[in-house]
Amino acid sequence: MNQRKHGNRYNDDFKKMLVDLYRSGSSVKELNSEYGVSEVTIYKWIKDFTPVEGVDGKEVTPKETHAIQKENLRLKQELENLKKGYGHIRKKVNDSELTEFISEHKDDYPIATMCQTLDIPRSTYYESLTKTESNRDRENREYTRKIRQIHEESKKRYGAPKIHKVLEKQGYSISLKRVQRLMRKAGIKSITVKKFRPTASKQKVAERENIINRDFSTTTVNEKWVGDITYIHTLRHGWCYLASVLDLHTKKVIGYSFSRSMTTEMVKKALENAYVTQKPNDGVIFHSDLGSQYTSDDFAEIIQDYKMTHSFSRKGSPYDNACIESFHAILKKEEVNHVQYLDFNAAKVELFKYIEGWYNRKRIHGSIGYLTPQEMEDLTLNQAV
Numbered sequence: 001m002n003q004r005k006h007g008n009r010y011n012d013d014f015k016k017m018l019v020d021l022y023r024s025g026s027s028v029k030e031l032n033s034e035y036g037v038s039e040v041t042i043y044k045w046i047k048d049f050t051p052v053e054g055v056d057g058k059e060v061t062p063k064e065t066h067a068i069q070k071e072n073l074r075l076k077q078e079l080e081n082l083k084k085g086y087g088h089i090r091k092k093v094n095d096s097e098l099t100e101f102i103s104e105h106k107d108d109y110p111i112a113t114m115c116q117t118l119d120i121p122r123s124t125y126y127e128s129l130t131k132t133e134s135n136r137d138r139e140n141r142e143y144t145r146k147i148r149q150i151h152e153e154s155k156k157r158y159g160a161p162k163i164h165k166v167l168e169k170q171g172y173s174i175s176l177k178r179v180q181r182l183m184r185k186a187g188i189k190s191i192t193v194k195k196f197r198p199t200a201s202k203q204k205v206a207e208r209e210n211i212i213n214r215d216f217s218t219t220t221v222n223e224k225w226v227g228d229i230t231y232i233h234t235l236r237h238g239w240c241y242l243a244s245v246l247d248l249h250t251k252k253v254i255g256y257s258f259s260r261s262m263t264t265e266m267v268k269k270a271l272e273n274a275y276v277t278q279k280p281n282d283g284v285i286f287h288s289d290l291g292s293q294y295t296s297d298d299f300a301e302i303i304q305d306y307k308m309t310h311s312f313s314r315k316g317s318p319y320d321n322a323c324i325e326s327f328h329a330i331l332k333k334e335e336v337n338h339v340q341y342l343d344f345n346a347a348k349v350e351l352f353k354y355i356e357g358w359y360n361r362k363r364i365h366g367s368i369g370y371l372t373p374q375e376m377e378d379l380t381l382n383q384a385v
Helices: 012-023 028-035 039-049 063-092 095-104 111-117 122-128 135-153 160-169 176-186 264-278 297-305 318-334 344-359 373-384
Strands: 224-234 238-247 252-259 285-288 309-312
Touching (some): 012 264, 012 344, 028 039, 028 344, 135 160, 224 264, 224 344, 238 264, 238 344, 252 344, 252 373, 264 297, 318 344
Parallel strands (some): 285 309
Antiparallel strands (some): 224 238, 238 252
16 A cells, blocks of 8 residues: 555645745744644744844744734724725615624624724614514525635635535535525625636657556555646746646645746656655656656656656647646636736745645545545545554
8 A cells, every 4th residue: 555654744845935934924823724734843944944043042033923913904904994985885875784794794893893984883783683584584694604704715716516515514504506596696706717828839759658547546645646737927037837746546736846947857846845745655656748857867767766657648638637737727727817926936935825725725625525635635544544
């Protein structure tokens, strides 16, 4: 069985990125929640990768204070902007619409503050709570609130089917059609869009053995891995390139590398990161297309060093590597197509957040029973113990 020992391992690229996020203002608690690494471990990485600077031997770390002040400032600015933009349309909004708005956002802001900002007496709001409401209307209001919450937590990437599955996992009994109807009524929809991506120039290459041959089935982790390259555009540095490695059993992105040039070193680094993270037994099948980076002698050496078997897609047949193509399409539709990255470093940080913070740990997948890739990996390894 090609399984690694139970327990988390992280490559240096992952560690350094978490330290960079800490330096940019994220608290250790936030990083722990977002990426599943213990606070003790994060503090150790900060010590390992950050030069110690202090006065009289004392180290100053004001990060948590800055994070709290930044969040308080953000909330204050949101309320101020709401008040400014709202003043000229107050007469067009009735009290029932305002009280409904306050009810929907009472978990986000203090009721007294919203009443003051929206120019409505608190007594009016509290009186509205005593009005009779049908069970159906009450249910719809609660479902809409949960739908909106799930939609926001997914950064507006989830559509009705995935929101429906999340609601079911949370214990709610609701039909998909009802979720779709409530989303339409509330104007909630997925932001995912398709966009044109450039394609690499075609080169004459020799066919090589296709071992997987579109058989993407697996019995455990670290049995079949797939890899590919995709393009990411930045304003300052133009096209940059992401090489990814995905485990077919868990759909988890287990290794990746981001570079300003499409080189063999980039795909080697992605595979190395996957190997360091997973620590697989010998015999993993690694599948890729016939790109020059994957067919190079240097890449063949690392495949041999890791005691893997290399499988190749047929020429002009993207379906032979459909799973990694699907991941890159999801990445584009849910993240890349909605932003414009300033430069290489800005893109690198956001790709890390998407892959490690969202895709691997929070995004549910229908093909693995609506689990996240990390949940699927943990479940598989626990069953093997």
